Amino acid sequence: MISIIINNYNYERFVGMAVESALSVSDAEVIVVDDGSRDGSLDVLERYRDRAIIIAKENGGQASAYNAGFAASRGDVVVFLDADDCIGADWAAVLKSQYSPSATIYQWQLRCIGEDGQPFQPDRLDPERLTPGPVKEALLDEAWYVHPPASGNAYSRSFLQKVMPMPEEDYRYFADIHLINSAPLFGDRVVLPGVLGLYRRHGANHSTRSSRFERRNVQHRVQAHQRRVHALRSGAERAGVSLPAKIDLRAPFAALDRLILAWHDPASLASPGEIPGIAGDGIRSAWRSSRAGGLSKRIVLTALFLILSCILLTQHLWLKTCRPNLKQL
Incomplete structure (x- = not known):
């Protein structure tokens, strides 16, 4: 039946x-x-x-x-x-x-x-x-x-x-x-x-939802990937299968979405210190993953990770130093 x-x-x-x-x-x-x-x-x-x-x-x-x-x-x-x-x-x-x-x-x-x-x-x-x-x-x-x-x-x-x-x-x-x-x-x-x-x-x-960079689209993808990882870990435990370290960041677009969401909402990261690690994992996955595409796409992904991480670290520095000073004016 x-x-x-x-x-x-x-x-x-x-x-x-x-x-x-x-x-x-x-x-x-x-x-x-x-x-x-x-x-x-x-x-x-x-x-x-x-x-x-x-x-x-x-x-x-x-x-x-x-x-x-x-x-x-x-x-x-x-x-x-x-x-x-x-x-x-x-x-x-x-x-x-x-x-x-x-x-x-x-x-x-x-x-x-x-x-x-x-x-x-x-x-x-x-x-x-x-x-x-x-x-x-x-x-x-x-x-x-x-x-x-x-x-x-x-x-x-x-x-x-x-x-x-x-x-x-x-x-x-x-x-x-x-x-x-x-x-x-x-x-x-x-x-x-x-x-x-x-x-x-x-x-x-x-x-x-069409725009890859729109905030609600990014939030949806990040949440969906979190559920994927949660399901995989739960299933792997029941099936007796071991998973590689940092399974949540081994897909290049998952790491990219984490940085894009941090650009929209800095509070989505526990600490700005996570930024270099996420970018590094993303670059490694861009050159390892079959999903990344050909050479030109891998280069573009690498550039995106570098640019986004620089923007986010600069954003954090501005929020930490410049904005408090502006409030005092």
Whole structure:
């Protein structure tokens, strides 16, 4: 049996489409967890009570919705579908053709749609980057690998039983990262062929944020990476796998985001003394990581680390010496 668990919070306008898509999947148990929505979501879900399991609970965050849905499920393979996305009707047939007893995670491409349900450009999420093959080595090296958003992943029940229930306060957001960054440590990853779902881009999710240097975008990426590292450490401990030192700074763009956030908010660093260390780790990762790209990109990244660290240290010196003097004038 397959379980499709839809987690919903204030997505009245989208959740009906998500439920309809899940109900179109053959041999699937459909569970919808409403996490204390304050809009009309429950009125929409009431229409499906005879075909799906509806769980209405107080707001506790995404992890609490995942935990509640998984506790009510029976499937050997489990999908956690976001309420603004959809799963393809032929997904189950593709899964069965690619099923592997050693797999802990299945992943597939998603087609992008807009708020109105119409195609969104680019119409797919990094299709050329989601390629079959092992990812455990990349995950242990940089705490990251190429993967789709939450709605493009399914997990074996045997794996989920090892890592759930997940800590709810730690994962009020980014609950999918807890699973995505743990699963490859316990078994194989299988990439299903084709586009097997819809991913909606709209103003209430992070995917529409375009500027890399905008403060809220940087904060989102830093928080997401912190959750990745937390999930990896937790999963590695349970799987008996050792991690390299400074795993949180071994991805060049993670170190870069730490410095960019410090530029926006100096208080994000415990001490200015962290700046040279983060910059040094970032430069080393830029020349070691396959994600950094070719020679020219590695040079640009190195320059960025040097420039940002100089700016931040100068900023700190100004705040420490000049600003107090200006206040006395």
